[in-house]
Amino acid sequence: MYITPGVAGGEAMCFELGIIRRPGGRVPDGPYDGTGKFELKMSTTRNAAQCAEETIAGKWAPRLLAGLRK
Structure with a gap:
């Protein structure tokens, strides 16, 4: 999760x-994700990255990179 803080009118706000x-879940669509194409949604990108990290690819990719660096 990330928070974008700011100041408006002399008051601290969260923008x-x-x-x-989301461990074990799916990242929900953002406020601007509802109108675009599926491939361009930020939630799609984040869900794909999370899936890759939590499945087999996330387990063998670091080993592969370590082997290539040797």
């Missing part, structure tokens, strides 16, 4: 809350 990961 944006974003969910980057």
Whole structure:
């Protein structure tokens, strides 16, 4: 999760809350994700990255990179 703080009218405010990961779940669509194409949604990108990290690819990719660096 990330928070974008700011000041408006001399008062501290939160301008944006974003969910980057949800352990065991799916990242929901953001406020601007509802009108665009599926491939361009930020939630699609984040869900794909989370899936890759939590499945087999997330387990073998670091080993592969370590082997290539040797």
